[in-house]
Amino acid sequence: MTGTNQPTFGLDNVSMLQGTLMGHPLWQYLASFIWILLSFMLAYVVDWLMTHVLRRLTAKTETDLDDKLLEILHKPVKLIVCLVVLSVGIHVFAWPDWVEKIISVLFSIMVAGTVVYVAMRMVDLLLGFVETRFLSGDTQLATMMLPVLGKTIKVFVVIIGVLTTAQYLGLPITSVLAGLGVGGVAVALAAQNTLANLFGSITILTDRPFRVGDRIQIEKYDGVVEQIGLRSTRIRTLEGHLVVIPNKIVADSAINNVSMRPNIRETFSLSLTYDTPAERVQEAVNILKEIFAAHPMTHDVIVFWKTYAAASLDIFVVYWCKTRDYREFARALQEINLEIKRRFDAAGLEFAFPTQTIYLRQENT
Known part of the structure; x- marks a missing residue:
């Protein structure tokens, strides 16, 4: 059976x-x-x-x-x-x-x-x-x-x-x-911090607010992302220091991704001496507009006589540089500054510097 x-x-x-x-x-x-x-x-x-x-x-x-x-x-x-x-x-x-x-x-x-x-x-x-x-x-x-x-x-x-x-x-x-x-x-x-960092890394990798190689500003740090790990993110600051930030903090912080900006915006002022006639101030404004119009890396340029400063007549300039790379921006900025110096020297336009005029009054005794 x-x-x-x-x-x-x-x-x-x-x-x-x-x-x-x-x-x-x-x-x-x-x-x-x-x-x-x-x-x-x-x-x-x-x-x-x-x-x-x-x-x-x-x-x-x-x-x-x-x-x-x-x-x-x-x-x-x-x-x-x-x-x-x-x-x-x-x-x-x-x-x-x-x-x-x-x-x-x-x-x-x-x-x-x-x-x-x-x-x-x-x-x-x-x-x-x-x-x-x-x-x-x-x-x-x-x-x-x-x-x-x-x-x-x-x-x-x-x-x-x-x-x-x-x-x-x-x-x-x-x-x-x-x-x-x-x-x-x-x-x-016992492992809540480890788990928080792990979930932080998952958030970073899925949401992707930045990638390796991006320059970011987070908390008080400004630098380039070198590594995104499971526990932490490593940033090389502009001074060359390596900063390790737990991913929990990264995921909970406001992040400024500098590398994701479409262009670089720059502003500056040029100061002319007070004895510059109005026609010459207008000439300086026109020279600046010509310089920026001729440069291939600039766009959306604004040039105008802004204010009477304490010791100068200030012309204000706002422009955008067509690059995300800071080295390219620095190269374009130097070219622009050199051309401004050449054109202003050729036109006889003098830059102002902080001065004080002192009047001496002699009283009769």
């Missing part, structure tokens, strides 16, 4: 197989051997179908995603088919209850482990597809965000796999979850 009335291929009716070995009829051994052989044969057939028939179909598609998916699945599916058939055949024997329990647990763990392995491989496949399809031009986000996301998803996959298997095996997962909840609260309290 079999343990669970499994098919015995009619061997239990063969008289010559009614003898016993270690307390079990001979036909049970032969039936179990046939089940084992059948499991391997069926697994081989499934594997052949996936590696030959399905592979020909996937080869006709334009994407290689289905090819990679088939590569991931064919061995685990082969193993699961083999395990399922073996689990049926192994019950030909009338095992004691404790043996049945062990066999059931082992097969459940192997199947669950295989499913979890497939899920983790598919996570890698999915993230690889996302990187190739959507993040091919953003190496910073791809190299930092995707590994963290992949590990996080895999941890959840393992946890779900363990809990599902435990529930299937009848283990008291409610008490386990309660214990994990208490432990999770303790860990979260």
Whole structure:
């Protein structure tokens, strides 16, 4: 008699197989051997179908995603088919209850482990597809965000796999979850700064207020971003100092991304002496307009006589330089200043400097 009335291929009716070995009829051994052989044969057939028939179909598609998916699945599916058939055949024997329990647990763990392995491989496949399809031009986000996301998803996959298997095996997962909840609260309290920095890095990498190489102003610091890590962001200040700022602070702070400005705006004043006639002041304004109109890097220029200062007549200039790069701006600024000096010298226009006129009054005694 079999343990669970499994098919015995009619061997239990063969008289010559009614003898016993270690307390079990001979036909049970032969039936179990046939089940084992059948499991391997069926697994081989499934594997052949996936590696030959399905592979020909996937080869006709334009994407290689289905090819990679088939590569991931064919061995685990082969193993699961083999395990399922073996689990049926192994019950030909009338095992004691404790043996049945062990066999059931082992097969459940192997199947669950295989499913979890497939899920983790598919996570890698999915993230690889996302990187190739959507993040091919953003190496910073791809190299930092995707590994963290992949590990996080895999941890959840393992946890779900363990809990599902435990529930299937009848283990008291409610008490386990309660214990994990208490432990999770303790860990979260101990690592809240680390978690805050981690979520800060995720915010930076997804919102992207700046990238590596951008010049930013944050808090009291002004410099170029050298690295965006999982815990902190490194900035090289204009003075050459390396500043490490936790990502929690970066995510919560107002950030001025200097590199993202479309142009550089510049303002300055030119001071003429008080003895300059009005016509000559107008000439100075016209010279400045001509200089800026002729320079290829400037636009939206405003030049006007602004005010009577304490010791000078001040002409105010506002203009935009067509660049984001500070070195290019500095080069253009020097060219403009040199041309102003040449033109003003040629026109005989004198720059004012702070002066004081002192009147001496002599009283008769």
